[in-house]
Amino acid sequence: MTFSIVARSDDGRLHGVAVASKFLAVGAAVPAAEAEVGALATQAYANLAYRPQGLALLRTGVSAAGVVAALTAADDGRPQRQLGVVGADGNGATFTGPACHDWAGGQAGAGWAAQGNILVGPQVVDAMRDAWLTGAGGPAFPARLVAALSAGDRAGGDRRGRQSAALLVVARGGGYGGSSDVLVDLRVDDHPDPVGELTRLLDMHALLFGKPDPDTLLDLTGELATEVAARLAAVGHPVRTDNPLRADALDAAMASWAGVENLEERLVPGRIDPVVLTHLRDRT
Incomplete structure (x- = not known):
């Protein structure tokens, strides 16, 4: 029901999730992240317990692949689950249960994981992967995540249509006034062009809350x-x-x-x- 990218910045300071779906308020269900610990996306009949449990495992130093293995092994509903995880270091990991609605799948690499279900096809994940990798050294981390999500959206995204999108990015002391770790938390809950609207909101966020060069x-x-x-x-x-x-x-x-x-x-x-x-x- 969703496509997402989970990643960390090249310097390891930032972690985040960008997600879109034909689902009301996808940002309330899918993403989770903790500064200098990691990030994850739980989707496809999402098990929301994966969020605190996954972050707790990452906090103890379990690898992204280990988190995926531990969460899915303990879940009888795993055939219908999809999960992407990135830790503080190492490769990202992704899981797609065999009962997820077609097309469903994911890819992962050093510091990123992209996945989706009920997609028009594998080209959606391919587009997110390519946009993420070619964005290295380019735009700021939040914009790079949204650019990858936008690439997936342009490739067809969710085959049922569009409804919501969200972006969550964390960094130690990166929040408003330096008093929290939530650098960006933007949600488009119900919109005909949610990824486009998310892009607009991120531009506004950069204007209002970005730090001067x-x-x-x-x-x-x-x-x-x-x-x-x-x-x-x-x-x-x-x-x-x-x-x-x-x-x-x-x-x-x-x-x-x-x-x-x-x-x-x-x-x-x-x-x-x-x-x-x-x-x-x-x-x-």
């Missing part, structure tokens, strides 16, 4: 500081000082505006992220 930051001095102060005043966040170029006052006005725009994760005192500057210019 230190190499692109601009100093808030001179003409740029004057421009930014004028634009902040135009959107109702004036610099509270007689000297609009005073750094602390400009930072305070910027923080006031950015908090309203949900861009606070991109703030750097005394400097400005070009992404933030573009957004401010667009607003004025």
